[in-house]
Amino acid sequence: MNQRNFTIKLASVIALVLLCISLRPVHAQQNASLVGVVQDELSGLPGVNVRVKDQNSKGAITDLAGKFRLTNLPTGKSTLVLSFIGYENHEVEVDLTAGETKDLGEVNMKVLVTELDDVVVKGTYFPSQQRALNIKKQSPGIMEVMAADAIGKLPDRNAAEAVQRIQGVSIERDQGEGRYALVRGTPAEWNSTLINGDRLPASDGTSDNSMGTRSVPLDIFPSDMIEYVQLSKAITPDMEGDAIGGSINFITRTAPQNKTFNVSLGGGYNGQAEKPMYSASMLYGDRIGKFGFMVSAAYWNRNWGSDNYEVEYNFSSPDPKEQFAVDNLQLRDYMGQRTTLGLNVGLEYEFNTNHRIFARGVYSDFTDNEIARQHNFYFLENMAEVMTRNGKFTIQLSGGEVGGEHNLGNGWSLDWKASTYLNDMSTDDPKSLPKDERGYPMAFFQQRGVVFDDLVDGYKYLQVDDPSGDPEDDIQPDMQGSLDPQQLVLSQLLSYGIGSREQDVSGQLDIGKKINEKLTLTAGGKYKHKTREGGTPLTIWIPGAFLGIPNSPAPATLADLQTESFPENGGFLQEIGSPYEDILIDQITTKQLRELYTDDVLNQYGMYKISRGEDSPDAATGFYTGKESVVAAYIMGEYSISDQLMLIGGVRNESTTVDYKGKQVTTTLDANGDEVSIIQDVENHKTTNALLPMLHIKYSPQENLNIRAAYTRTFARPNFSDLNPGEVRNDQTRTITKGNVDLNPTYSNNLDLMAEYFFQDVGLLSGGVFYKQITDVIFKDQSILNISGQNYQVIEPKNLESAWLAGFEVGISKRMSFLPGALNGFGVEANYTYTRSELEVPRYEEQGGQVVTLMDKQSLPRQPKNIFNASVYYEKYGLMVRVAANFKGKYIDIIRQEAGPENYRWYDKNLTVDLSAAYSITKSLRFFLELNNLTNAPLRYYHGVSERPEQVEYYSVRGQAGLRFNLF
Template sequence: MKTTLRLLNYVWLLSVLFMGTDTIAQTSEMTIGISSAFSSPDELGETAEIIGTVTDELGPLPGANIVIKGTNNGTTSNFDGHFSLVNVQPGSHVLVISYIGYDTKEVAVEVTKREQLNLGTITLSAGSEALEEVVIKGGYKSSQQKALNIKKQSIAIMEVMASDVIGKLPDRNAAEAVQRMQGVSIERDHGEGRYVIVRGTPIAWNSTLMNGSRMPSTEGTSDNTGGTRTAPLDVFPSEMIEFVELSKAITPDMEGDAIGGSVNFITRTAPNKKTLSVNLGYGQNFQAEKPVQNASIVYGDRVADGKIGFMVSGTYWNRNWGTDNYEVVYNENFSINNLQLRDYLGKRTTAGFNAGMEYKPNDNTKIFVRGLYTDFKDEESAVEHTFAFPTQDGETLNTEGEMSLRVRHGITGITLFGTEMGGNHKFANGKFNIDWKASTYDAEMGNRKLPNSGNTGEPAYLMATFSTPVTYNNLTSDGYKFLDIDAPAGYNGDHYDNIQPYLSSTVEGGQLQLDNQLAYKSYSKETDYTGQLDFTYQPSEKVKLKAGGKYKTMKLERGAPYSYYLYLGGNYGAPIYMTDYATTGFPYNGGYLSEIGNPYDNVLLDPIKKEELPTLFNTETLANPMYYHINFNKENPSSAGAFYTGNEDVAAAYVMGDISLSDKLKLMAGARYEHTYLKYKGHAVTTTEDGPIISEIENSNDFGSLLPMVHLKYMPKDNLNLKLAYTRTFARANFSDLNPTETVSLLSIPNTISRGNIKLEPTYSNNFDFMGEYFFKDVGLVSGGVFYKSLENLIYSARSYETIDGELYQVTQPNNSEQGWLAGFELGISKRLTFLPGFLSGFGVEANYTFADSEMDVPQYDVDQSTGEIMVSTTTEKIPNQSKHIFNTALFYEKGGLTVRLAGNYKGESLAVVQGNTENYRWYDKNFTVDLSTSYRLNSKLRFYLELNNLTNEPLRYYQGTADRPEQTEYYSLRGMFGINYNIF
């Protein structure tokens, strides 16, 4: 016990360094508090426990502050509104319960020693008649109250969103819901949110949790090597979420791989009372010109005298989508290599089921079971015109190029399945708690069978390309095509939003011959098994100690075979023309690139029907001797590297303490240790003069990560928080970086090696955060803070040189750089304009802005051609995928039963790919989307709503070097939905 006391005093000295000399005056008070915390067991055994549930007329109130009047002994209610106040001295007391926006309530209690006093349900009343009207009708304000109260009571720096907030935003998946939080932005796929980004950090630095455990990933890369640890959130419907916690400075009891932040989705378990609600929605995607439908149902109840609670929910979301896209590929001299015009049409469906049950035989025991299942299916078809421009062939000037049309159709499916079982057990009048949980999550991604492929059709993404030689006009004298910003003197280049092929003659569909076919398959799977055990001990009203551990084992599978068919008929036999198959009109749904004036209507051809693709791939057709066939599988040197498996085991332990240094100053300090063991199996491919050699390869590695953390919270006033934190966190390498595949060529000069790197160290970050929060009494907040991250071992793709057995090799592999940093600040405000008269008092504003900048040191390798000496230098780069500017803004109106919210989300440009010199870098362009949601609550049971997304039809853009040199531009148009929500009871 003396050692523990000494350790806590050392932690206090560390906190003084953070807070400054003004806090030294409180040292004696803190020392006395800690000493009294470790009183004799006999004395502590005389205390009592008070339990209860805080609610309003709608349901539980999380984050309520409960304190014994005249003391510092207090607690807060959890997500279910339950609270447990321990170390209560026997006698008469007054319990004070406070909540932002509600009248403070005082409850007189009389407790005896060793008693557990259950106060049952304590209902709070709204703070004014106007507020009461809003709260009772379940408006946006009640949702804000829950989030702000949890945020206010937390020692850590965090954001919170409640399920009823999510239901009032035009967001139907988890990523789009979270983007409304301060410091958060998202990346989209065909206009729909997929990845969460915190404070502009790279996606891989942000962890996504499901009930406290990291979600499995199914993400791959374009070459099917299965790249990232990032969980795609468009597979997860927002209706299944109860709360979202965004931790910007994590605590020791949370998983440590979260440099940017940790987003925890908490699913529904059991209600406090009988619940049945139905949601129905119908709308339109104006790019696809096809409908969008949504339906969900939630049912829950408590039975057996309240000892058993359960909740089940189901959701179905069907949305057609469309994308107009043009892409440009450049040569090294910035001339245009090819122009691609892509029109996508697709249909995504998400079916989800969530169930939870808890059993509370008494006030000291709770056992729960949770399960969820989601099935995401994305059926995609695309028509792609590609204009390949000529380039100079030696000394010959060539003005002939090629035009091709590719049709593709496939279905990709992702399933996510998870189950959890756990419990909470209280002992010693609530002072000692044991929490445990065992869980398994499984995520699998792969192609599905096409609807018209027949019983023998294999799941695959099918593509067929038809082409013909063409001649172009408006080229330079040496046969190149340029944009106007890169055009040489005397040449009239094209504007980036009107890049014309300038065909010398009209091309008809009957001229295009079958060139090649591709049956592409994708597959990835991750299975996680996790067990955890946590102990909490609260020896006094001023100290709470917590310790625990977690063990997780993960199995990863990546890779799938695919087939390539080159049709040689055009040169060696009878050609197959595109018009030999049934064609259909070009899908001008919503007008193709109408946003830039429909510039390509004169060159677009009618493609074959997507239903014809399975015919091209049937056994009889592929038996044609004009086909040259390649199987890309484990036996093919070109694809063997895409097949690998991985096993990761993580054992973690932590210890932490919450200490009330005074009634205004609180400290949380502790450390977490995670030990990671990796074992990956793949293939080594060596190309020699005698041909390629393929062999299996297995690599392993392990490393430990010690993560100390300190949080301080100072409350000079009841509605003002000042929070300071130091945390050490990390980010493990992506799966593709650890892939043991090694490709060696002994025919190159110099010899080359391309490989993964199992010995990669994780990227570590020492994080320093300061945040100030001022809470308005009429439910609002103004906040501001700064953050700094000192980075070690950043992972980048390196090209270096090595001498092996006297031979020089050029080696490409992921490596660790030495150091870097990321720093910035954030500001936010949420304010209701209640000071305005009458109708205007229903208006409110929300806005938050985050600025971040970064640098990383990247080694550069070169070889002195005269001496063969390998030279190393260092350059400074921005961290990839990091945005400088992020902001969210909203203007809302809420009065009576009417709620209107106009919201905007901005993400600044970010470096996407380092390629060539700085002028060749690929950048993700800035993006600002605007959405509108309105609802009218007719009564306490029935609500009508209208949701509109992407009001300004904001494009997604990538560019090379400068914004006037686009590489990819996509438009998605507007989508909207009208619906009803009926709370039956």
């Protein structure tokens, strides 16, 4: 309550200050205006400072297309001064009359540093870096920027891998490819992912961390479709407020100022899959009179592979001596083919210099066809298992927007936009099954009665926990004998469906008024309606003989079916000496796997079907539908106290209403002792309100120096899976698992201080500190509830009281232009972010018949302390070579509340090194080379301590080479 009162009071103060300033007398001014486009030989220049000479208060900043507008200018002759990092200051003489809006047309600027003239050619990194740094310099808030050409100079083929180079950003990977972005160590769902200012709808991923979250998988978005990436670390009131870590805005390509036609073709190889990959992209844009258009397309087809071993522990055992015993060892080989198709269209029509309308459309199709072959060894059950699965999932993103920008005169402006985006994820295999039974097919073969050696009192231990002190490498199964295809019996078939569908429809209106030369006010509103559907249907086939069904045929064995050699791909887990080559056996072919799901084969082996869909007690709670409506409004002011000091402040309010429908399942025992389940429909409704005051101070004591301070209040809405009203109550096991629609959003009060020094020869030195006071952190609580004298374990998402996160970041980008001759083509970019956090998680224990609450202090999940990026590059004489390293430190991945901190799942530190190179054969033709994961860094998770691995995965090196044609 105190915090809410604080925010209300602060918002009131900011609003009062803005109101008082706006009511100051405004002196009569002349009504002459000036518009134009600033560009170089390549395209428009964003972030150019346009000022009237000797009247610094009269000025403007060019937008992303290089356009500017100056209003309320004095009549008569005056001089414009244009400044841009790395370019010569440019002066333009103008002569204005009252009431006139003069169009200067195209104003050209020239590069300042003559030593770098030979690198400023079409398609190199230098001009892209200039644009990005100037946008950052002129931004009202704390922002990082990457431009299209910079993305193209790094070996990053999707949006996630592109943003990992930004200061303070780390990513989570899937099969070696970047998928989710994390800003300043905050969880992915605490960051807002936008496309042209609108938050993208989410889709479920394929891991426990991503199911039902608001995270957007960025590997579905080709980097070739991106014009700019803007990461706002301290947002302003005109931006969507659900961004505790930051707001990542992908700006898609739009109509260029001049005719542009680019084509790129590439081909390469994946070392782990030992198969090829190839890519192609095209961009064409032009202007015909007042109409401008752009069409781009990108296609990426790559084979991928990974070798993996995973270890599961018996941490749920009540006996502490057995908690670190190995329950099972899994050996996994993955092979797959991924395709990404992206299409982007941008249209605009300028009626005149005051009115413009535009439309943008995007489509992305990401398909992953995966084959996994697995050996499992269950030490506590004396069983071995072979599993094969082959299926594909597809994520499709589609949508677009229409809008307009209008200058109404006398300092008034009006912008509007309507948009809709759809994200749809589905699985659809095998085709022999009915549509509602398709999903991700899996076949399991079990060999029972396996005898394992090297056990201690019947348990398997790793060296770090082995009570016998055995120094032997005990990650081995140590079987007596070997796996036998005639004893490996088909135990079950699965078809596991993963699906979600989310669509956003929104509209927004922004009205601006330039009160005087010092003050501009902007106000606006936005309405968004979201629909969400999710479900995980599961169909199981089990041999009738296993179920005791009379006269059932004998189950199939692996020896009865078509098999193929285990795909070692140059040696399974050769990075650790290929220790399992004598254990691996042939497995069924993917063709045979699909044939198992035909009626003839299912009948031949007496497979009995069990459906677990929306009407099944086992799966009903996984199905839900939801609607979410957001009404947002804001007011923001930009006030120049002097030429060096600016205040940007205001308040945003977002009201969110959610309506969810799900299933409640209650399982009890009847008079005969049999389980009886009752399924009921449940609905929940809730409205929350987020009042978000914000204040930024921008101080520029020198032309190339910014000192920024900001207070912002932001929030993160609960994940969809947490809001799901579904509930499962089992009176036999005395457990209750449910969602919680009454969850509050997570709120954060953010303080930022940042200094930025921009080198004139294009570069940056920056540093800053940040602090976040966080309330209502959402976590999976496991508590004990007494019902009618019986204790039930309740698993339910709840809000914690408070947490904090703090850190600092430093970065440098510097060209060695001071070196002589050819050496001045060298440059370096490096940034480092340190983050610490703390929250208290309750843990419940029964002691002497009483439930005792213990509090465990820990860092936020998925929050690394250390992140750094470093790259060394050379760019001169048409040659560009860049070696880039990315490091992410260890962090807690999963909190196992019931088992305590010694059993948490940790992500281990990771360092990857990539290389990219390009050579401009001519001004229009460039050769490129991209190599990823040069050090073959593994993905690694561990259990409590580093010596106790949970998952280790290797991807090998991948890369491609090709040509880029810039025809116009």
